[in-house]
Amino acid sequence: MAKKITISLLKADVGGYVGHSASHPEVITLARKELRKSDLLIDSYVTACGDDLELIMTHKKGINSEHIHELGWETFLKCTEKARELKLYGAGQDLLKTSFSGNIKGMGPGVAEMSFEERKSEPILIFMADKTEPGAWNLPLYKIFADPFNTAGLIIDFTMHEGFTFEVLDVKQDKSIKLRCPEHIYDLLVLIGSPGRYVIKNVYKNKPKIIAATATTTKLSLIAGKYVGKDDPALIIRAQKGLPAVGEVLEAFAFPHLVAGWMRGSHNGPLMPVSVKEAHPTRFDGPPRVICLGFQLSNGRLGKPRDMFDDPSFDLARQKANMIGEYLRRHGPFEPHRLPSDIMEYTTLPKILHEMKDKFKAADYKRIKEKVMRMELEKKVKQRHKIYKKRK
Ligand code: 13P
Ligand code: 13P
Ligand code: MG
Ligand code: MG
DSSP states (O other): TTTEEEEEEEEEOBBSTTTTTTOHHHHHHHHHHHHHHSSOSEEEEEEEEETTEEEEEESSSEEEEEEEEHHHHHHHHHHHHHHHHTTTTTTTTOOSSHHHHHHHTTSSEEEEEEEEEEOSEEEEEEEEEEOGGGGGGHHHHHHHHHHHTTHHHHOGGGTTOOOOOEEETTTTTTEEEEEEETHHHHHHHHHHHHHHEEEEEEEEEETTTTTEEOOOOOOHHHHHOOOOOOOEEEEEEEEESSSHHHHHHTTTTTTOOEESSSSSEEEEEEEEEGGGGGHHHHTTTTOOOOEEEEEEEEEOOOSSSSEEEEEEHHHHHHHHHHHHHHHHHHHTTTTTBOOOHHTTTTSSSSHHHHHHHHGGOHHHHHHHHHHHHHHHHHHHHHHHHHHHHOOO
């Protein structure tokens, strides 16, 4: 246990600057200071993707450590105080509970954690997104760990031939299922093709059984019972030596696939891979963004990260995302740009529908049907009357 290193990524939107577009530098600086003060950690790195504050921490306390979660929670609270002082937008947006009771899960912030014995060389990729939801990782995770057209190593690397197991969470029922691939690829796709409901939580290498990826799966609307901002997700992936290479992991993001989120968490849009300095969604509060920091872990030390999407080879993906975004925007409030109505039930839309309820009048066909029924009834009454008269 003591030998194992744990990476804990805790994230929350504690207030936007300006609107929902970014995080305030003073809030980021404060979070850095708070984590540096702690003697629980080996190392820490604080960044932001749009209005989401990301605390990346390494330690030896294992996953679900009360102390680490409390440190994250207290840091988010202090940052919220700062956000209130600066009157940032939606200060404390993701902090849905008031008092901490042992685990930060279910309190609003997103949590992704993994423990492992550090290999001879341990490249780690951390993805963080804004204006989307945890299911946004389903498609890239499938490509990275199950699709040889993305990951050449699944074919070329002998040690990867046994494949990977996906742990999928049903966010509505709070149940999970493990599917071993490549054997159960079709079953996996049945589920993860519905990313609003089924979300990949963990990916394990089959042989040897080691953790390869873990993601945040918090659904704020299911905790709060209403729309309180999108559950902007994060994801940790280990790479190389029997796992997909760094370039194979990144390759999955060269295609800006459609994800739910964007404006008011109510629109589909392309996920645009950007550098940290470009992770400030502004057009229609988007389009949704993803950043990636690469760390070369050394005895738990994170060191200086590399900004992995700060590379012209992702220009085409960005350009494509802009083109797809522009095309979708022209649909205005129409589906499929706007999310389907069953997902909109967590937004402010049902309130408007409710107000309109009493203004609805019976449609024409209903009135005609009622008239025909009335006429038939009258005819029957008349006939009965005749029979009755005859009998008399
Ligand atoms: P490994 O050294 O991790 O097997 O990676 C091979 C490689 O060169 C990836 O591009
Ligand atoms: P966030 O979930 O990033 O706070 O965005 C909310 C929103 O309404 C954007 O338009
Ligand atoms: Mg926000
Ligand atoms: Mg956000």
